[in-house]
Amino acid sequence: xxxxxxxxVRAVSLDRLGRVGVILVTTSFVSxxxxxxxxxxxVVTNAYVGLIVYLLFPVLFVLGLAIIPLxxxxxxxxTGKSIDELLEQxxxxxxxxxxxxxxxxxxxxxxxxxxxxxxLGVASIKMLHFMDxxxxxxxxxxxxxSPEWTTYQASPHAQVACVECHVGEGMGALVNSKLNxxxxxxxxxxxxYERPIPTPVHQLRPARETCEKCHWPEKFYGSRLQTRTSxxxxxxxxxxxxxxxxxxxxxxxxxxGVHWHVDPENEVRYASVDDRREEMIWVESRQPDGSVxxxxxxxxxxxxxxxxxxxxxxxxxCHNRATHIYEEPERAVDxxxxxxxxxxxxxxxxxxxxxxxxxxxxxxxAAEQGIRAGLESFYxxxxxxxVSSWYDRIDQAVEAIVRIWARNIHPGMKIGWGAYPSFLGxxxxxxCFRCHNRDIRDAEGRWISDxxxxxxxxxxxxxxxxxxxxxxxxxxxxxxxMHEFLRDEFLTSIED
Ligand code: HEC
Ligand code: HEC
Ligand code: HEC
Ligand code: HEC
Ligand code: HEC
Numbered sequence: 001x002x003x004x005x006x007x008x009v010r011a012v013s014l015d016r017l018g019r020v021g022v023i024l025v026t027t028s029f030v031s032x033x034x035x036x037x038x039x040x041x042x043v044v045t046n047a048y049v050g051l052i053v054y055l056l057f058p059v060l061f062v063l064g065l066a067i068i069p070l071x072x073x074x075x076x077x078x079t080g081k082s083i084d085e086l087l088e089q090x091x092x093x094x095x096x097x098x099x100x101x102x103x104x105x106x107x108x109x110x111x112x113x114x115x116x117x118x119x120l121g122v123a124s125i126k127m128l129h130f131m132d133x134x135x136x137x138x139x140x141x142x143x144x145x146s147p148e149w150t151t152y153q154a155s156p157h158a159q160v161a162c163v164e165c166h167v168g169e170g171m172g173a174l175v176n177s178k179l180n181x182x183x184x185x186x187x188x189x190x191x192x193y194e195r196p197i198p199t200p201v202h203q204l205r206p207a208r209e210t211c212e213k214c215h216w217p218e219k220f221y222g223s224r225l226q227t228r229t230s231x232x233x234x235x236x237x238x239x240x241x242x243x244x245x246x247x248x249x250x251x252x253x254x255x256x257g258v259h260w261h262v263d264p265e266n267e268v269r270y271a272s273v274d275d276r277r278e279e280m281i282w283v284e285s286r287q288p289d290g291s292v293x294x295x296x297x298x299x300x301x302x303x304x305x306x307x308x309x310x311x312x313x314x315x316x317x318c319h320n321r322a323t324h325i326y327e328e329p330e331r332a333v334d335x336x337x338x339x340x341x342x343x344x345x346x347x348x349x350x351x352x353x354x355x356x357x358x359x360x361x362x363x364x365x366a367a368e369q370g371i372r373a374g375l376e377s378f379y380x381x382x383x384x385x386x387v388s389s390w391y392d393r394i395d396q397a398v399e400a401i402v403r404i405w406a407r408n409i410h411p412g413m414k415i416g417w418g419a420y421p422s423f424l425g426x427x428x429x430x431x432c433f434r435c436h437n438r439d440i441r442d443a444e445g446r447w448i449s450d451x452x453x454x455x456x457x458x459x460x461x462x463x464x465x466x467x468x469x470x471x472x473x474x475x476x477x478x479x480x481x482m483h484e485f486l487r488d489e490f491l492t493s494i495e496d
Contacts, residue, residue, distance in 0.1 A: 005108075008108045008109075011090050012068050014075045015071055017071040018067070018071030018072070018075075022068065024060050024063055024067065025064035025065055028057045028058075029057075029061060029119070050135075054126060058123045058124065132163045138152060138162065141184075143412050143413070144193065144413070146413070147410040147415050148197075150406075150407055154407060155323045164213070166204065168205030180203055195413045195415075196413050196420070207262075217263055221248040223248055223249075225459075226244050227466045229338050237348070237349055238464075241465060242460055242461050242462055242463075245457045247456060250263075256454050261313050266286060267286040268283065268284065268285050268312070268435075271305045271310050277311070278430065278434060279297075279434070280440060281297055281302055283440060285448075293442050295435070295440045296440065296442075297440050298440070318423050321422040321423075326415075326420050327407070330354055336353075336400045336401075346379070346390060349397060352375060352378050357405050359374065361411075363411060367406070368402050371401050372398045375397060433450065435448050
């Protein structure tokens with residue numbers, strides 16, 4: 001076995017070029033196998049290593065394979081000898097033995113070619129598979145994808161591969177994504193990409209091919225009770241509660257519901273002023289009888305956009321931050337207080353934490369120092385006699401605030417607060433109010449409802465208890481006509 005391999009090597013490496021080919025083939029093959037075992041055993045997990053194993057090694061392997069016959073060809077040309085003569089030259093003058101060795105060489109070539117085809121096949125399948133993994137997409141060009149990778153890992157989709165949303169089904173989508181990926185590699189290498197990466201993502205597949213493979217519009221979510229705890233900027237960081245009952249699906253009773261837009265029976269199309277999709281030119285809704293009702297923005301006089309800029313509403317028009325979820329500084333701090341990572345017993349901690357996390361730091365190290373310096377100097381200055389017993393809590397708060405900063409701010413990609421606002425609701429951006437507003441009207445002058453109870457009832461809004469407006473004892477609530485109305489509305493919706 002070894003003998004025939006050595007014979008083979010001797011035969012094919014006629015000259016220096018041939019030897020280079022043999023060395024390339026052998027080393028890349030051995031390295032590939034070693035790395036492959038390492039990756040199978042989980043010792044090697046780094047995306048760069050993956051890139052080398054699945055891209056570089058197979059390329060070197062093929063290159064080596066191509067060089068060997070080239071070297072033969074060159075040698076033949078140069079010496080004017082036939083293959084037999086060249087073999088004889090390699091294996092000495094004993095012609096017959098040389099012939100025997102020669103036929104062994106060709107048998108080996110045949111077997112190895114077969115093996116090579118198999119190895120390359122496996123390697124390329126492995127490579128495609130690896131390039132579809134979230135680790136690869138998220139970390140191969142680290143600084144570029146770091147914001148998306150960070151927010152992805154903290155999202156409900158942390159176990160869903162990037163390609164499930166970013167690459168649809170079928171061969172077309174696959175080829176498209178690989179071509180795109182090749183371009184992205186070039187632009188990452190030569191620094192040609194925009195920072196922050198622009199959104200919307202035009203290559204994003206229609207929701208039907210992505211989101212709807214796992215969630216389907218007909219699935220009934222009913223309504224969702226959601227309480228948000230926020231904290232005041234006073235010395236106690238007093239908690240405040242806002243509770244909504246979100247009406248997600250219409251249900252059989254024919255109530256209104258948010259997912260009405262994606263019910264297969266309905267279709268909403270719109271034309272927006274620009275790519276950000278924040279300002280609408282017109283909105284159309286297909287009626288059950290097939291006719292179309294068009295609402296036009298009465299405050300705009302812009303020409304109708306090109307047909308390709310029209311959009312049929314799908315999941316991502318509301319859930320544009322389904323995975324890459326960036327937080328608002330106030331909300332993020334509130335959440336860390338609620339979880340206990342920031343201790344409310346530190347006076348004014350809510351106010352100070354928001355101030356600290358909003359500071360414009362050029363890097364993570366600067367943020368760590370700045371946040372610590374900000375908090376420590378505030379407590380030293382304001383509570384000189386107590387601060388020494390609070391250092392543990394301050395440390396813990398600093399850690400939590402730095403975590404918030406690191407998740408949301410990415411100076412290398414020019415991502416600061418508010419770089420990627422959410423369309424869900426109407427806090428970060430007009431969101432739902434992009435269409436649900438009184439400037440956009442149909443021929444009869446009617447607008448798409450902006451009634452507060454169309455999408456949710458409000459059971460508390462910055463109150464001291466989560467269900468303030470349901471508590472008959474709450475004097476304040478009872479004296480507010482709107483909330484009285486909301487309460488009745490909520491009670492009847494529960495009875496339904
Ligand atoms: C559950 C679906 C989903 C998954 C999983 C997902 N994305 Fe996204 N991604 C989106 C949506 C939706 C957008 C925003 C699209 C829009 O507004 O047009 C987006 C936007 C982006 C953007 C543009 C910047 C931005 O935030 O708008 C990048 C880059 C990106 N994704 C990369 C990734 C990477 C890398 C992964 C895997 C680590 C990943 N995505 C996983 C749905 C997903
Ligand atoms: C490969 C399957 C898969 C795909 C594709 C997918 N999701 Fe999800 N989605 C999930 C899973 C799993 C969860 C988590 C459910 C849980 O935690 O209970 C989830 C959760 C959600 C949630 C609920 C988050 C919350 O607050 O609890 C929303 C909203 C959502 N997905 C929207 C989308 C949108 C929009 C898309 C398309 C851009 C999408 N999903 C694509 C599997 C998927
Ligand atoms: C692109 C425009 C557009 C956006 C953005 C939009 N809507 Fe709508 N919405 C419509 C149209 C059009 C109708 C139907 C109005 C009609 O026919 O009277 C509608 C109807 C509704 C209804 C009533 C459905 C029913 O069951 O009768 C609800 C609830 C609703 N939207 C909630 C929301 C919420 C919540 C958001 C934001 C997360 C939102 N919409 C964002 C265009 C939009
Ligand atoms: C008109 C805006 C809008 C559209 C379009 C939309 N959603 Fe939603 N969706 C919402 C809102 C608002 C909620 C409730 C948000 C919350 O719980 O914070 C929600 C909630 C959800 C939830 C979580 C339900 C739960 O009980 O936790 C999932 C999953 C979801 N949507 C998936 C989808 C998918 C998939 C599509 C596309 C087929 C879609 N949505 C289209 C606005 C929309
Ligand atoms: C077209 C649908 C729609 C209409 C109309 C609407 N909202 Fe909302 N609103 C939402 C959705 C969806 C959310 C929740 C988004 C989320 O899950 O973060 C929300 C969230 C809120 C919140 C919580 C915000 C926070 O910071 O936590 C308040 C308060 C609120 N709405 C008040 C109102 C009031 C008052 C009106 C009437 C002037 C109104 N909404 C009209 C859809 C609507």
